[in-house]
Amino acid sequence: MTTSTSVRQQVLVLYLATSALDSPVLGWARYDGTGTTRPTTGDTDEPPYGTGVAALQDGWRLIQAAQLIPPYPGAEHETSFLKHEFFFERLVPA
Template identity: 80%
Template structure:
Protein backbone atom coordinates (compact mmCIF):
# COMPACT_ATOMS: atom_id res chain seq x y z
CA UNK A 1 0.00 0.00 0.00
CA UNK A 2 1.01 3.55 -0.68
CA UNK A 3 0.12 6.44 1.62
CA UNK A 4 -1.08 9.84 0.39
CA UNK A 5 -2.01 13.00 2.25
CA UNK A 6 -5.29 14.89 2.23
CA UNK A 7 -5.15 18.48 3.53
CA UNK A 8 -8.04 20.49 4.93
CA UNK A 9 -7.64 24.22 5.57
CA UNK A 10 -10.30 25.79 7.78
CA UNK A 11 -10.59 29.51 8.46
CA UNK A 12 -12.50 29.98 11.70
CA UNK A 13 -14.34 33.00 13.08
CA UNK A 14 -12.01 33.18 16.10
CA UNK A 15 -8.89 31.42 17.36
CA UNK A 16 -11.01 28.78 19.16
CA UNK A 17 -11.30 25.41 17.41
CA UNK A 18 -15.00 25.27 18.25
CA UNK A 19 -15.81 28.57 16.51
CA UNK A 20 -17.70 28.56 13.17
CA UNK A 21 -15.97 27.96 9.84
CA UNK A 22 -15.93 31.09 7.64
CA UNK A 23 -13.78 29.74 4.79
CA UNK A 24 -12.12 26.48 3.73
CA UNK A 25 -10.11 24.56 1.13
CA UNK A 26 -9.64 20.82 0.65
CA UNK A 27 -6.68 19.30 -1.22
CA UNK A 28 -6.72 15.58 -2.05
CA UNK A 29 -3.32 14.04 -2.73
CA UNK A 30 -4.82 10.59 -3.35
CA UNK A 31 -5.84 11.37 -6.93
CA UNK A 32 -9.39 10.16 -6.19
CA UNK A 33 -10.83 13.65 -6.64
CA UNK A 34 -9.79 16.93 -8.22
CA UNK A 35 -7.16 18.91 -6.29
CA UNK A 36 -9.80 20.92 -4.46
CA UNK A 37 -13.10 19.35 -3.56
CA UNK A 38 -16.29 20.19 -1.80
CA UNK A 39 -19.40 22.27 -2.13
CA UNK A 40 -18.48 25.94 -2.50
CA UNK A 41 -21.39 27.12 -0.36
CA UNK A 42 -21.34 24.58 2.46
CA UNK A 43 -18.25 24.02 4.63
CA UNK A 44 -17.24 20.38 5.12
CA UNK A 45 -17.44 20.91 8.91
CA UNK A 46 -19.12 23.51 11.11
CA UNK A 47 -15.99 23.89 13.29
CA UNK A 48 -12.45 22.64 13.73
CA UNK A 49 -13.59 20.35 16.53
CA UNK A 50 -15.94 18.56 14.10
CA UNK A 51 -12.99 17.92 11.77
CA UNK A 52 -11.01 16.45 14.68
CA UNK A 53 -13.93 14.17 15.58
CA UNK A 54 -13.99 12.94 11.98
CA UNK A 55 -10.36 11.84 12.12
CA UNK A 56 -8.53 14.89 10.73
CA UNK A 57 -5.27 15.64 12.53
CA UNK A 58 -4.49 19.28 13.33
CA UNK A 59 -0.91 20.13 12.40
CA UNK A 60 -0.80 23.91 12.20
CA UNK A 61 -2.69 26.84 13.64
CA UNK A 62 -2.16 30.51 12.85
CA UNK A 63 -0.11 32.67 15.19
CA UNK A 64 -2.21 34.94 17.34
CA UNK A 65 -1.05 38.46 16.55
CA UNK A 66 -2.92 41.40 18.08
CA UNK A 67 -3.94 44.20 15.70
CA UNK A 68 -1.78 47.28 15.60
CA UNK A 69 -3.33 50.28 17.38
CA UNK A 70 -5.77 51.91 14.99
CA UNK A 71 -5.91 48.84 12.71
CA UNK A 72 -8.59 46.88 14.52
CA UNK A 73 -11.09 47.28 11.68
CA UNK A 74 -8.77 47.02 8.67
CA UNK A 75 -9.75 44.44 6.06
CA UNK A 76 -7.06 41.85 5.48
CA UNK A 77 -6.47 38.09 5.21
CA UNK A 78 -8.44 35.57 7.27
CA UNK A 79 -6.23 35.21 10.30
CA UNK A 80 -7.61 32.17 12.14
CA UNK A 81 -6.26 29.52 9.75
CA UNK A 82 -6.00 25.87 10.79
CA UNK A 83 -4.41 23.08 8.74
CA UNK A 84 -5.57 19.48 9.15
CA UNK A 85 -4.43 16.27 7.47
CA UNK A 86 -5.53 12.71 6.89
CA UNK A 87 -3.19 9.99 5.68
CA UNK A 88 -4.97 7.63 3.27
CA UNK A 89 -3.77 4.18 2.17
CA UNK A 90 -4.01 3.59 -1.56
CA UNK A 91 -4.33 0.11 -3.06
CA UNK A 92 -1.22 -1.11 -4.93
CA UNK A 93 -2.90 -0.71 -8.34
CA UNK A 94 -3.63 3.04 -8.05
CA UNK A 95 -6.00 5.63 -6.64
CA UNK A 96 -9.22 4.13 -7.97
CA UNK A 97 -8.36 0.52 -7.21
CA UNK A 98 -8.65 -0.55 -10.82
Protein backbone atom coordinates in the same frame (compact mmCIF):
# COMPACT_ATOMS: atom_id res chain seq x y z
CA MET B 1 7.12 -11.50 0.13
CA THR B 2 5.12 -8.82 1.93
CA THR B 3 3.35 -5.94 0.31
CA SER B 4 3.11 -2.51 1.85
CA THR B 5 0.10 -0.30 1.61
CA SER B 6 0.87 3.06 0.06
CA VAL B 7 -0.73 6.07 1.72
CA ARG B 8 -1.35 9.60 0.51
CA GLN B 9 -1.93 12.81 2.39
CA GLN B 10 -5.11 14.85 2.31
CA VAL B 11 -4.90 18.43 3.61
CA LEU B 12 -7.79 20.51 4.91
CA VAL B 13 -7.35 24.22 5.66
CA LEU B 14 -10.06 25.77 7.82
CA TYR B 15 -10.38 29.50 8.46
CA LEU B 16 -12.27 29.95 11.73
CA ALA B 17 -14.09 32.95 13.19
CA THR B 18 -11.71 33.07 16.17
CA SER B 19 -8.60 31.28 17.40
CA ALA B 20 -10.75 28.71 19.23
CA LEU B 21 -11.13 25.34 17.48
CA ASP B 22 -14.83 25.26 18.37
CA SER B 23 -15.60 28.53 16.56
CA PRO B 24 -17.50 28.53 13.22
CA VAL B 25 -15.76 27.90 9.89
CA LEU B 26 -15.68 30.99 7.65
CA GLY B 27 -13.66 29.57 4.75
CA TRP B 28 -11.88 26.39 3.73
CA ALA B 29 -9.71 24.67 1.14
CA ARG B 30 -9.07 20.97 0.50
CA TYR B 31 -6.13 19.32 -1.24
CA ASP B 32 -6.16 15.61 -2.05
CA GLY B 33 -2.86 13.83 -2.56
CA THR B 34 -4.70 10.75 -3.82
CA GLY B 35 -5.73 12.57 -6.99
CA THR B 36 -9.35 11.42 -6.66
CA THR B 37 -10.70 14.92 -6.08
CA ARG B 38 -9.71 18.38 -7.26
CA PRO B 39 -8.90 21.18 -4.78
CA THR B 40 -11.82 23.04 -3.25
CA THR B 41 -14.42 21.48 -5.55
CA GLY B 42 -17.77 20.26 -4.36
CA ASP B 43 -21.48 20.36 -4.91
CA THR B 44 -22.21 22.79 -2.10
CA ASP B 45 -21.16 26.11 -0.64
CA GLU B 46 -21.36 24.58 2.84
CA PRO B 47 -18.07 23.99 4.65
CA PRO B 48 -17.07 20.35 5.14
CA TYR B 49 -17.22 20.86 8.93
CA GLY B 50 -18.89 23.45 11.12
CA THR B 51 -15.89 23.79 13.44
CA GLY B 52 -12.31 22.64 13.78
CA VAL B 53 -13.37 20.30 16.59
CA ALA B 54 -15.78 18.55 14.19
CA ALA B 55 -12.85 17.88 11.82
CA LEU B 56 -10.85 16.39 14.71
CA GLN B 57 -13.79 14.18 15.64
CA ASP B 58 -13.91 12.90 12.04
CA GLY B 59 -10.29 11.77 12.17
CA TRP B 60 -8.39 14.77 10.79
CA ARG B 61 -5.15 15.55 12.61
CA LEU B 62 -4.31 19.16 13.46
CA ILE B 63 -0.80 19.95 12.22
CA GLN B 64 -0.69 23.75 12.47
CA ALA B 65 -2.71 26.29 14.40
CA ALA B 66 -3.04 29.98 13.67
CA GLN B 67 -0.38 32.27 15.06
CA LEU B 68 -2.05 34.88 17.25
CA ILE B 69 -0.96 38.32 16.10
CA PRO B 70 -2.69 41.37 17.60
CA PRO B 71 -3.87 44.05 15.19
CA TYR B 72 -1.84 47.22 14.88
CA PRO B 73 -3.33 50.13 16.83
CA GLY B 74 -5.91 51.82 14.64
CA ALA B 75 -6.25 48.82 12.28
CA GLU B 76 -8.69 46.80 14.39
CA HIS B 77 -11.56 47.27 11.92
CA GLU B 78 -9.71 47.10 8.60
CA THR B 79 -10.36 44.27 6.15
CA SER B 80 -7.47 41.87 5.72
CA PHE B 81 -6.65 38.18 5.34
CA LEU B 82 -8.45 35.50 7.35
CA LYS B 83 -6.07 35.17 10.27
CA HIS B 84 -7.43 32.16 12.15
CA GLU B 85 -6.05 29.50 9.80
CA PHE B 86 -5.76 25.85 10.86
CA PHE B 87 -4.15 23.05 8.83
CA PHE B 88 -5.41 19.48 9.21
CA GLU B 89 -4.24 16.29 7.55
CA ARG B 90 -5.24 12.68 7.23
CA LEU B 91 -3.48 9.77 5.60
CA VAL B 92 -5.57 7.53 3.37
CA PRO B 93 -4.76 4.43 1.31
CA ALA B 94 -3.67 5.27 -2.23
